[in-house]
Amino acid sequence: MNAPEVVKHQPGPPLWLLAELTYRCPLHCVFCYNPVDFAHAPDELCTDDWLRVLREARAAGSVQCGFSGGEPLLRDDLEVLVAEAHKLGFYTNLLTSGVGLTDARARALKDAGLDHIQLSFQDSTRELNDFLSHTRTFELKQKVAATINDHGWPMVMNCVIHRLNIDYIDRIIDMAVELGAEYLELANSQYYSWAMLNRDQLLPSREQIERAERVTNERRQHYGERIRIFFVVPDYHETRPKKCMNGWGNVFLTITPDGTALPCHTARMLPGLAFPNVRDLDVRSIWFDSEGFNRYRGKGWMKAPCRSCPEQEKDLGGCRCQAFMLTGDPAAADPVCDKSPAHHKVVEAVVRAERGEVAVVAKPLVFRGPEESRRRLAGLAGMK
Amino acid sequence: MSDTSAIGATATPRVSKRFRLQWEEAQQAWVLLYPEGMVKLNQSAGEILRRCDGVSSVAEVVADLEQAFATAGLEADVVAFLELARKQQWIDM
Numbered sequence: 106m107n108a109p110e111v112v113k114h115q116p117g118p119p120l121w122l123l124a125e126l127t128y129r130c131p132l133h134c135v136f137c138y139n140p141v142d143f144a145h146a147p148d149e150l151c152t153d154d155w156l157r158v159l160r161e162a163r164a165a166g167s168v169q170c171g172f173s174g175g176e177p178l179l180r181d182d183l184e185v186l187v188a189e190a191h192k193l194g195f196y197t198n199l200l201t202s203g204v205g206l207t208d209a210r211a212r213a214l215k216d217a218g219l220d221h222i223q224l225s226f227q228d229s230t231r232e233l234n235d236f237l238s239h240t241r242t243f244e245l246k247q248k249v250a251a252t253i254n255d256h257g258w259p260m261v262m263n264c265v266i267h268r269l270n271i272d273y274i275d276r277i278i279d280m281a282v283e284l285g286a287e288y289l290e291l292a293n294s295q296y297y298s299w300a301m302l303n304r305d306q307l308l309p310s311r312e313q314i315e316r317a318e319r320v321t322n323e324r325r326q327h328y329g330e331r332i333r334i335f336f337v338v339p340d341y342h343e344t345r346p347k348k349c350m351n352g353w354g355n356v357f358l359t360i361t362p363d364g365t366a367l368p369c370h371t372a373r374m375l376p377g378l379a380f381p382n383v384r385d386l387d388v389r390s391i392w393f394d395s396e397g398f399n400r401y402r403g404k405g406w407m408k409a410p411c412r413s414c415p416e417q418e419k420d421l422g423g424c425r426c427q428a429f430m431l432t433g434d435p436a437a438a439d440p441v442c443d444k445s446p447a448h449h450k451v452v453e454a455v456v457r458a459e460r461g462e463v464a465v466v467a468k469p470l471v472f473r474g475p476e477e478s479r480r481r482l483a484g485l486a487g488m489k
Numbered sequence: 490m491s492d493t494s495a496i497g498a499t500a501t502p503r504v505s506k507r508f509r510l511q512w513e514e515a516q517q518a519w520v521l522l523y524p525e526g527m528v529k530l531n532q533s534a535g536e537i538l539r540r541c542d543g544v545s546s547v548a549e550v551v552a553d554l555e556q557a558f559a560t561a562g563l564e565a566d567v568v569a570f571l572e573l574a575r576k577q578q579w580i581d582m
């Protein structure tokens with residue numbers, strides 16, 4: 106055996122690259138995780154920038170590449186980027202609402218080597234009734250689903266679940282089956298960005314969740330091998346946080362439309378931390394050397410109660426953004442954890458949801474959109 | 490659904506269409522890629538799977554491996570791994 110030596114913890118490669126090509130989107134989802142001030146975002150990266158990012162990320166060890174947004178189909182160079190990613194040996198994935206996926210574009214994406222499409226239900230509640238009543242939205246999904254099937258991609262669907270649609274979960278599952286989905290992810294909304302603005306209206310009650318899980322299990326039995334259904338429970342109803350992004354700067358690298366590199370889509374909200382931009386720095390230096398990626402890596406940054414907690418490895422203290430949003434301190438324990446002194450904030454939100462206190466009429470939902478985004482920016486500026 | 494009979498010497502396994510097998514320089518390993526993730530294979534698993542091309546029989550895969558690694562008596566190990574791989578749906582027979 107070799108003599109023991111002290112090795113500095115060296116992070117692994119950024120296995121998962123998420124390329125957020127644009128914040129533009131034709132939809133207005135109330136749970137959208139794009140930043141609330143997205144209208145303020147500077148110029149999008151150009152095609153050449155993205156091609157360079159793909160090459161640098163691949164050289165640094167990235168394997169999975171997700172193209173997302175906003176709506177990535179709004180970029181007319183999507184095919185060029187997919188082709189390059191494919192050539193570089195990435196496993197490529199398009200995350201889309203399906204709006205704009207014409208047959209011609211699907212064919213071009215197939216030719217470019219796109220491996221996989223994840224189609225999201227654009228259930229933004231404005232469209233909820235329309236969607237559930239099988240009209241316009243459903244017809245669009247049906248067309249897109251047929252296109253995806255025709256080109257031989259596996260059909261993977263994703264639907265964000267919240268208080269306003271959770272009671273219709275049986276119909277959502279039935280529709281996914283009807284559309285030919287092989288996988289369906291029912292992901293409970295997480296409370297960031299637009300979803301945080303709307304949290305009180307979107308947080309389901311425990312009873313609703315239990316019922317939804319029961320119904321999902323019944324449907325699983327009923328459909329057997331025809332569809333695999335994943336039900337992701339909301340963390341507000343738990344007593345231990347999730348291991349956010351599988352660890353800060355551990356496997357995920359997000360590049361935002363303007364080229365900012367982030368350890369997760371929402372990390373830009375954290376105060377006192379500058380994140381590097383791919384216009385200034387190459388991906389390898391960003392990942393291994395930048396302060397933005399190193400700050401919350403591992404466990405060295407932890408405070409009480411995490412610092413001496415025997416469960417550290419399991420969740421790494423939870424989500425930094427959630428800690429910041431609910432306590433004002435990004436290095437605090439995620440308040441979902443019942444050892445956190447701020448756990449009551451999560452409990453109170455859940456209690457309000459249980460009582461059904463928040464009538465949607467009293468506090469209207471905020472639909473994501475550029476005007477609303479600008480209005481909020483103006484409001485913030487006015488407050489200063 | 491999945492075949493549970495033993496894997497014979499004449500079977501011709503191939504990596505399932507659901508997965509893509511590739512060599513990852515950064516990890517110095519063969520990996521299986523699929524929509525939501527990646528399986529990192531150890532050396533022997535990688536060496537077996539890269540030979541599963543849908544044409545070569547199990548006997549040929551074994552013979553090739555024995556030659557490449559200058560050893561003998563690999564059949565039982567190879568078959569055991571292929572059975573596991575089939576259970577994971579990494580390969581079709």
Ligand code: SF4
Pocket residue numbers: 130131132133134136137138139174175176202227473
């Ligand atoms: S969550 Fe909705 S509004 Fe936001 S980018 Fe996705 S489809 Fe567009």
Ligand code: SF4
Pocket residue numbers: 345346410411412414415416417418420421422423438439442443444445
């Ligand atoms: S105290 Fe911190 S490390 Fe321990 S379980 Fe809670 S969040 Fe995780």
